[in-house]
Amino acid sequence: MTMRVGVVGGGQLARMMIAPAVELGLEIRVLAEQEGMSASLAATQVGDYLDLETVRAFARDVDVLTFDHEHVPQPVLRALVEEGVAVHPGPDALQFAQDKLVMRARLAELGMPQPDWAAVASADELQAFLDDHGGRAVVKTPRGGYDGKGVRVVSAATEAEDWFTALAEDARGGALLAEELVDFTRELAQQVARRPSGQIVAYPVVETVQRDGVCAEVVAPAPRATGRLAAEAERIGLTIAEGLGVTGMLAVELFETADERVLVNELAMRPHNSGHWTQDGAVTGQFEQHLRAVLDLPLGDARPREAWSVMINVLGGPADGSLEDRFAAVMADHPRAKIHTYGKAPRPGRKVGHVTVVGDDLDDVAYEARAAAAHFAD
Amino acid sequence: MTMRVGVVGGGQLARMMIAPAVELGLEIRVLAEQEGMSASLAATQVGDYLDLETVRAFARDVDVLTFDHEHVPQPVLRALVEEGVAVHPGPDALQFAQDKLVMRARLAELGMPQPDWAAVASADELQAFLDDHGGRAVVKTPRGGYDGKGVRVVSAATEAEDWFTALAEDARGGALLAEELVDFTRELAQQVARRPSGQIVAYPVVETVQRDGVCAEVVAPAPRATGRLAAEAERIGLTIAEGLGVTGMLAVELFETADERVLVNELAMRPHNSGHWTQDGAVTGQFEQHLRAVLDLPLGDARPREAWSVMINVLGGPADGSLEDRFAAVMADHPRAKIHTYGKAPRPGRKVGHVTVVGDDLDDVAYEARAAAAHFAD
Incomplete structure (x- = not known):
C-alpha cells in the first residue's frame, strides 16, 4: 500500500x-x-x-x-x-524544541555541554545573571522564536523590560532564558536522523555562517574539523536524539569556542537550513531521510557524495522582479550550481531559495556557490 | 514570473x-x-x-x-x-521519432552509421531484403512501437504477413521498415540535451542491457568505452540533435559491433530510461535538463558525480503486494541505493520503478544495484 x-x-x-x-x-x-x-x-x-x-x-x-x-x-x-x-517527532520530544528553558534543563540532565544559563523570572534575576557574567548576556523568549527572533544580547536588565511585561501578561507565566554570551570562534551544526524503532545515523558536522541571526552559508563537512571535534559533535547529536526521543531529523546548532569546546546553542526537530546541502551533497538528502525516519523505514546513507558542499541561502531576492528572471544568468555562468527556490515572493531578509555547489576543491566550490547565489541578490 | x-x-x-x-x-x-x-x-x-x-x-x-x-x-x-x-521538441523534430522510416532516411542524409535498411511495402520486398541479408532481418512497424513492441526478428516474409495486412488497411499506407540483423556485442545509449537557441551538451555514453526488448540495466559511463568509442557516440548524438533540430533531451540507442562500429538503433526525444542514472549519478539529471532545455534556459553540467552509476529497472514487481511492502528490506540492506517508484500497479514486465547505486567501484556498485532491485522482484 x-x-x-x-x-x-x-x-x-x-x-x-x-x-x-x-x-x-x-x-x-x-x-x-x-x-x-x-x-x-x-x-x-x-x-x-x-x-x-x-x-x-x-x-x-x-x-x-x-x-x-x-x-x-x-x-x-x-x-x-x-x-x-x-x-513524529512526538510531543514528548517536541516540547524540548518548543521551549528553550525545558530544553536547557533536559540537556543539563544529559550532561551536554552548553553555555551557562538560568531561568530569569524578573529583571532583578536577569541583573544578577548579568553581574555574574561580565555584564552581558543573551536573553531569549523560551517559546516562539526562530531565525534570530526572540533573541537579544543585553547589557542591562532594562533592555528586556518589554519581555518581562509580556511574560506577566502571559497566562503560561514562566521565565525568560538568560545565557552566557559565548565567545565562539565559529558555529557548527550536527544533523542526526532517528527512527521510532531506534536506528540512528549522523551526518558529518558542518560549519554554518549566520548573518543577522539568519543562516547564510553552510560548508559541509566543517573545514578544519579535527577528528576529536567531529566525534564530539556527533556524540552530542546522537546523545540528544536518543535522550530526547527525537524521531525524524534533528539539527543541533553548536558553538565552537576558542578553547576548543563545543556547546549546544539551539535544537530543531525537522529538516533544517543547515542540512540543505544534503539534497545535492549527500547520498541521502535530509528531506528523504526525514520521510524515511518518520515512517520508521531503514535510514539512508548519510555520507557526502563528494569532498565538499557549500550551500548559500538566497535572502530577500531581487526587489525588481522574480528569482526566475535571474535563472538564465545564473545557469549560464554556473552550470554545476544546484538552484532551489521556494515559490515565495522576494522580501528583504526572507529566505526565498538556496544554491548548492558540490565538488573536490573547497575554494572553488565556495567561490562558485557564492557567485551563483549573488546573481539572485537585489 | x-x-x-x-x-x-x-x-x-x-x-x-x-x-x-x-x-x-x-x-x-x-x-x-x-x-x-x-x-x-x-x-x-x-x-x-x-x-x-x-x-x-x-x-x-x-x-x-x-x-x-x-x-x-x-x-x-x-x-x-x-x-x-x-x-519542444517541435513537430519537425518529432516526426523522426514518430516514424522510423522517416528517421532512417534522414539519418542516411546526415551520414550517420546505421544498419542496412529498406522500406518494404510488400512481402516480396521483404523477402528480397531477407535474401540480401543472410535470410534474417528485423522488421519494424514504422509508427507506434516502443519497448520491443512493433519489432520482430523474421527469417521469412510470411512472419510479417499480419503487419502487411494491417498496412493495407491503414489509410496512411506506407511500408514496413526492414533492418539488417546487427551482430552487436553490446548496446549503448547516448544522451544529449539541446536548447532551441542552440546550446547543446552530451552526457557520457552508457551501456544498456535489454531483456525481452525492454531496458533492464544501465551502466554509466559504458565500461571499456575507449576514447574513440565515446567520442564517436558523442559525435553521433550531437549530429543527430542538431541535424534533426531536437529540443529537450535526445536519447540515441546504439549498437556496438564486433568490428568496433557504432550503429544507430533507435531515437527518443524525451528523457529516456537509459538516462535515469543521471538523477542520482550526474550533476544535472536528465529530467532537470529536459525542463531547462525546453524552457531555453542554460543547460546544466552533464558530468557524472562519481566514477560509476548502475541503474536497474524494476520490471513487474511483486505480484503478492506492492513495492512499498519491500521498502523496509531493501532500505535495510542497501542504505546507499536510490529507490524510485512510479505509482503503478505491479504487472508482469511492466516498468514500475528503478534503483540506482552510485560509487567508485563498478563491481560493488553493480552488485549492490542488482541486489537492491532484486528485493522488488516477485
Whole structure:
C-alpha cells in the first residue's frame, strides 16, 4: 500500500519533502496555513494548526503526521497521540524544541555541554545573571522564536523590560532564558536522523555562517574539523536524539569556542537550513531521510557524495522582479550550481531559495556557490 | 514570473519531471490520459492527447509544451505551433521519432552509421531484403512501437504477413521498415540535451542491457568505452540533435559491433530510461535538463558525480503486494541505493520503478544495484 505522510505546515521544508516523496513513491499531503504557500503542490487542506479539529481531520487519512515547523501546540499533539495517530517527532520530544528553558534543563540532565544559563523570572534575576557574567548576556523568549527572533544580547536588565511585561501578561507565566554570551570562534551544526524503532545515523558536522541571526552559508563537512571535534559533535547529536526521543531529523546548532569546546546553542526537530546541502551533497538528502525516519523505514546513507558542499541561502531576492528572471544568468555562468527556490515572493531578509555547489576543491566550490547565489541578490 | 511547463502524458517520465520542477521553482502541469497515473500529483487535466481542442486548451496557460511520449499527432502539433505555442521538441523534430522510416532516411542524409535498411511495402520486398541479408532481418512497424513492441526478428516474409495486412488497411499506407540483423556485442545509449537557441551538451555514453526488448540495466559511463568509442557516440548524438533540430533531451540507442562500429538503433526525444542514472549519478539529471532545455534556459553540467552509476529497472514487481511492502528490506540492506517508484500497479514486465547505486567501484556498485532491485522482484 502507498504510504501516506501528512505534513503540518506549508513552508519550504514541506515543499522540499515533495521531491523525495514523489521519487520514492510516498504520498505526501500538506496542511497549509494558507493558499499559495511554498508546498502548495502537495497541499490537500488549508487550515489552522492550532485547532485540534483541523489537525485531527487532516491526520485521519495519513500513516504518519510530521511537521514543517515546531509550533503545533502540545495539547493538540497529545490528543492525537492518545487517539492512536503516529506523530513524529512526538510531543514528548517536541516540547524540548518548543521551549528553550525545558530544553536547557533536559540537556543539563544529559550532561551536554552548553553555555551557562538560568531561568530569569524578573529583571532583578536577569541583573544578577548579568553581574555574574561580565555584564552581558543573551536573553531569549523560551517559546516562539526562530531565525534570530526572540533573541537579544543585553547589557542591562532594562533592555528586556518589554519581555518581562509580556511574560506577566502571559497566562503560561514562566521565565525568560538568560545565557552566557559565548565567545565562539565559529558555529557548527550536527544533523542526526532517528527512527521510532531506534536506528540512528549522523551526518558529518558542518560549519554554518549566520548573518543577522539568519543562516547564510553552510560548508559541509566543517573545514578544519579535527577528528576529536567531529566525534564530539556527533556524540552530542546522537546523545540528544536518543535522550530526547527525537524521531525524524534533528539539527543541533553548536558553538565552537576558542578553547576548543563545543556547546549546544539551539535544537530543531525537522529538516533544517543547515542540512540543505544534503539534497545535492549527500547520498541521502535530509528531506528523504526525514520521510524515511518518520515512517520508521531503514535510514539512508548519510555520507557526502563528494569532498565538499557549500550551500548559500538566497535572502530577500531581487526587489525588481522574480528569482526566475535571474535563472538564465545564473545557469549560464554556473552550470554545476544546484538552484532551489521556494515559490515565495522576494522580501528583504526572507529566505526565498538556496544554491548548492558540490565538488573536490573547497575554494572553488565556495567561490562558485557564492557567485551563483549573488546573481539572485537585489 | 514563475515559468510554466505543460507536459502531455501522465506516465513516469512526466512524474520524474516533478521533483526538479519543484526544486527549481517551475510550475509543472500535466495533461494525463486518465486519473491516477504516475504523474497525478501534477495532473491539472485529464484528456485525450489526440484531440486538438483538448491539447490546445491545456497549452493555453503554459510557457512551453513538452511530452512524456512521442504520440501526439503531427496535425495537432503543427496547429499549436502555428498558433504560437512553444512546442519542444517541435513537430519537425518529432516526426523522426514518430516514424522510423522517416528517421532512417534522414539519418542516411546526415551520414550517420546505421544498419542496412529498406522500406518494404510488400512481402516480396521483404523477402528480397531477407535474401540480401543472410535470410534474417528485423522488421519494424514504422509508427507506434516502443519497448520491443512493433519489432520482430523474421527469417521469412510470411512472419510479417499480419503487419502487411494491417498496412493495407491503414489509410496512411506506407511500408514496413526492414533492418539488417546487427551482430552487436553490446548496446549503448547516448544522451544529449539541446536548447532551441542552440546550446547543446552530451552526457557520457552508457551501456544498456535489454531483456525481452525492454531496458533492464544501465551502466554509466559504458565500461571499456575507449576514447574513440565515446567520442564517436558523442559525435553521433550531437549530429543527430542538431541535424534533426531536437529540443529537450535526445536519447540515441546504439549498437556496438564486433568490428568496433557504432550503429544507430533507435531515437527518443524525451528523457529516456537509459538516462535515469543521471538523477542520482550526474550533476544535472536528465529530467532537470529536459525542463531547462525546453524552457531555453542554460543547460546544466552533464558530468557524472562519481566514477560509476548502475541503474536497474524494476520490471513487474511483486505480484503478492506492492513495492512499498519491500521498502523496509531493501532500505535495510542497501542504505546507499536510490529507490524510485512510479505509482503503478505491479504487472508482469511492466516498468514500475528503478534503483540506482552510485560509487567508485563498478563491481560493488553493480552488485549492490542488482541486489537492491532484486528485493522488488516477485
